[in-house]
Amino acid sequence: MVDSQKTQLVEVDSEESNLYGFSLAEMEHFFRKLGEKPFRAKQLFQWIYKYGVDDFEEMTDFSKSLRIKLNSTAKLVRPNFCGRQSSTESEERTTQKLLFQLSDGQKIETVYIPDDARRTVCVSTQAGCAVGCTFCATGWMGFKRNLTVGEIVGQLGYVLKKVDPTISNIVFMGMGEPFLNYENVIRAAQIFSSESGMSIAAKHITISTSGIIPRIYQYADDGHSFNLAISLNATTSESRRSVMPITSKYSMEELLKAADYYIRSRRRTHLTLEYVLLAGVNDSDEDARRLKKMVSELGRCKLNVIPYNPIEGPSLKRPSEDRINAFLRKVSTIQSPLTLRRSRGQDIAAACGQLAVQN
Numbered sequence: 001m002v003d004s005q006k007t008q009l010v011e012v013d014s015e016e017s018n019l020y021g022f023s024l025a026e027m028e029h030f031f032r033k034l035g036e037k038p039f040r041a042k043q044l045f046q047w048i049y050k051y052g053v054d055d056f057e058e059m060t061d062f063s064k065s066l067r068i069k070l071n072s073t074a075k076l077v078r079p080n081f082c083g084r085q086s087s088t089e090s091e092e093r094t095t096q097k098l099l100f101q102l103s104d105g106q107k108i109e110t111v112y113i114p115d116d117a118r119r120t121v122c123v124s125t126q127a128g129c130a131v132g133c134t135f136c137a138t139g140w141m142g143f144k145r146n147l148t149v150g151e152i153v154g155q156l157g158y159v160l161k162k163v164d165p166t167i168s169n170i171v172f173m174g175m176g177e178p179f180l181n182y183e184n185v186i187r188a189a190q191i192f193s194s195e196s197g198m199s200i201a202a203k204h205i206t207i208s209t210s211g212i213i214p215r216i217y218q219y220a221d222d223g224h225s226f227n228l229a230i231s232l233n234a235t236t237s238e239s240r241r242s243v244m245p246i247t248s249k250y251s252m253e254e255l256l257k258a259a260d261y262y263i264r265s266r267r268r269t270h271l272t273l274e275y276v277l278l279a280g281v282n283d284s285d286e287d288a289r290r291l292k293k294m295v296s297e298l299g300r301c302k303l304n305v306i307p308y309n310p311i312e313g314p315s316l317k318r319p320s321e322d323r324i325n326a327f328l329r330k331v332s333t334i335q336s337p338l339t340l341r342r343s344r345g346q347d348i349a350a351a352c353g354q355l356a357v358q359n
């Protein structure tokens, strides 16, 4: 990883560099160019990511002259928080949807989901999404642009500082397709998990992809220890194509091969398969039987069933409670952990697939 980071070092020139989002290697490079000792980088990294300080004047182990130098050559700019909505579903554990504006005016959403065991932040990786799954509000927005490392990291930075300093889990399941912004997503996850950074254990960080096959192979080969989730969402190519047009580019068969390759590339790690349950599309007994077979053939695999959260637009339906339960009974196996995700925050459109903002 160090090598690939080196190639992306940002030049320090007369423009003020925004250091928010820089890796440790980039900060070292920055200090060297300033004529300062590279160990300053670790101090700055901790101030920014571990302590959430974004004013050089508060960095008390920097001399006055260094602070003056930093003020004239660099800046620390995070996405601008511009509002929140709180769910009324539960009083003591309130899901919150946070809205941020980026420097070019784009808007993104981040979701904070506290429950009994964990406090999760769901981060966005792109403004909009190009993949266009029919069941997803972000897909209907279309693609605006990739987020920078700083724009991804800044979402968690804000939550740690202003909402809850005890965040335990991160999911890359907000707006956008993480594997179409691969480098920035990995670099953000590295800052999240760094002990000098935000100290969230890699095993508590999950990256979810709709199935960008070349990046699944790359992720497997790069050896990262964040969890991987693949949104399978169907058991036949035909039904998957009808709701996830990307299946025409990356076939279901090839996707399952890539999933298998990832599992074999790790010794103990499980892959999570996500399955949005859609009435009449992928919730039949036959689907359950095929899904159970796929899961058992893949082996180390967790299954996460998410009943569809309705969005405006498509004529898709959430299956009845009876149908959901029957499906779960049919797919459950002893070997593979099965979870049902009843998304929180539906009343504020913060549940899976409901994130969308109009500029």
Ligand code: SAH
Residues within 6 Å of the ligand: 135, 136, 137, 172, 173, 174, 175, 176, 177, 178, 208, 209, 210, 230, 231, 233, 274, 275, 276, 306, 307, 308, 309, 310, 311, 352, 353, 354
């Ligand atoms: N782009 C990535 C991550 C963001 S979507 C991906 O697709 O995996 C996160 C999860 O929400 C995916 O598993 C997706 O299938 C699911 N999802 C999208 N829209 C949904 C909806 N309306 N109801 C329930 N789940 C949805």
Ligand code: SF4
Residues within 6 Å of the ligand: 129, 130, 131, 132, 133, 136, 137, 138, 139, 140, 174, 175, 176, 177, 210, 353
């Ligand atoms: Fe994009 Fe994921 Fe939504 Fe599909 S489900 S449109 S990949 S964000």
